[in-house]
Amino acid sequence: MIPFDFEYHKPTSLAEAIELFAQLTEQGKEPLYYGGGTETISFSRLYQLFPRAVIDIKGIPECNTLAYREGKLVIGAAATLSQIQASNMFPLLSWCGGRVADHTIRNKITLGGNICSRIPYREAILALLVSDCELIIWGQQGQRRVPIGQAYNQALLLEQGELLVQIVLDQEITKMPFVSMKKTADGLVNYPQDRIGYPVVSAAALKKDDQISFAFSGLCSFPFRSRELETLLNHPSLSLPERVKRAVQCLPSNILTDMSGSAAYREFVWQNMLTAMLQDLEG
Numbered sequence: 626m627i628p629f630d631f632e633y634h635k636p637t638s639l640a641e642a643i644e645l646f647a648q649l650t651e652q653g654k655e656p657l658y659y660g661g662g663t664e665t666i667s668f669s670r671l672y673q674l675f676p677r678a679v680i681d682i683k684g685i686p687e688c689n690t691l692a693y694r695e696g697k698l699v700i701g702a703a704a705t706l707s708q709i710q711a712s713n714m715f716p717l718l719s720w721c722g723g724r725v726a727d728h729t730i731r732n733k734i735t736l737g738g739n740i741c742s743r744i745p746y747r748e749a750i751l752a753l754l755v756s757d758c759e760l761i762i763w764g765q766q767g768q769r770r771v772p773i774g775q776a777y778n779q780a781l782l783l784e785q786g787e788l789l790v791q792i793v794l795d796q797e798i799t800k801m802p803f804v805s806m807k808k809t810a811d812g813l814v815n816y817p818q819d820r821i822g823y824p825v826v827s828a829a830a831l832k833k834d835d836q837i838s839f840a841f842s843g844l845c846s847f848p849f850r851s852r853e854l855e856t857l858l859n860h861p862s863l864s865l866p867e868r869v870k871r872a873v874q875c876l877p878s879n880i881l882t883d884m885s886g887s888a889a890y891r892e893f894v895w896q897n898m899l900t901a902m903l904q905d906l907e908g
């Protein structure tokens with residue numbers, strides 16, 4: 626049970642949603658955009674969130690898009706992880722999002738909600754980070770279209786009241802070779818129905834023009850893609866074991882220690898994953 630009352634709004638246009646957010650903020654109601662609501666409800670039940678109003682974005686047509694348009698794949702922020710997985714329009718995203726929670730919960734969790742969530746894992750973003758996609762964001766100033774490399778730094782960089790509306794990527798990217806791996810405290814998650822759990826390490830790698838891009842979750846306290854790490858891992862004249870050994874020097878922050886695993890264990894798991902991913906994509 627949520628131990629307080631809150632207003633529920635379901636706008637049918639972007640302009641209405643943005644305006645509502647401004648009005649509710651002015652009224653001191655600390656509104657939140659509402660995708661699947663799984664995090665908002667869980668945190669509210671735990672007395673960690675007290676929104677006096679939520680703005681459900683599932684009635685906004687642009688947020689529900691899942692289509693190819695003029696050589697691009699356009700994914701609305703309110704598309705659920707199940708819809709994305711079932712469509713399989715971007716197989717790497719199907720894998721990254723398809724190992725989050727279980728099927729029933731993925732019927733609720735939205736792509737936007739997962740990548741804007743407060744948890745440190747946000748696994749669906751791994752596929753977006755390596756795909757060099759663009760984000761369509763709406764706010765009081767109208768629309769902005771930003772490459773993910775500029776819009777994401779440890780978290781999505783949204784101004785107060787801004788709404789992530791769509792993710793846009795080249796259709797070509799969806800056909801590139803990829804590897805996606807996830808290990809929880811209980812073991813490797815090889816397919817979506819396998820094991821539910823937050824990752825010890827989760828990884829995505831995509832090969833384009835002989836260069837492999839990588840993104841990781843669970844290793845540090847935020848998901849990341851590191852250009853420095855990619856330069857090392859794609860180095861043409863270093864052996865695979867040498868690249869993997871040196872990789873730890875290119876991490877953007879300390880390796881996480883928590884109940885699922887110590888930093889030393891995570892590093893071990895990560896190095897094994899790197900080896901497997903490089904072997905797979907380098908052939």
Ligand SMILES: Cc1cc2nc3c(=O)[nH]c(=O)nc-3n(C[C@H](O)[C@H](O)[C@H](O)COP(=O)(O)OP(=O)(O)OC[C@H]3O[C@@H](n4cnc5c(N)ncnc54)[C@H](O)[C@@H]3O)c2cc1C
Binds near residue numbers: 736740744749790
């Ligand atoms: C049992 C269980 C297991 C899970 N396991 C994993 C896991 O292993 N890995 C993993 O990554 N996740 C996992 N999750 C999911 C994660 O914890 C979040 O619950 C989920 O990602 C939130 O998605 P949502 O659509 O329900 O978001 P919501 O609860 O609707 O929103 C979450 C946050 O994002 C904001 N938001 C939502 N949409 C937008 C938007 N379009 N623009 C701007 N802000 C927005 C909201 O305001 C809110 O602050 C698990 C969840 C459960 C319940």
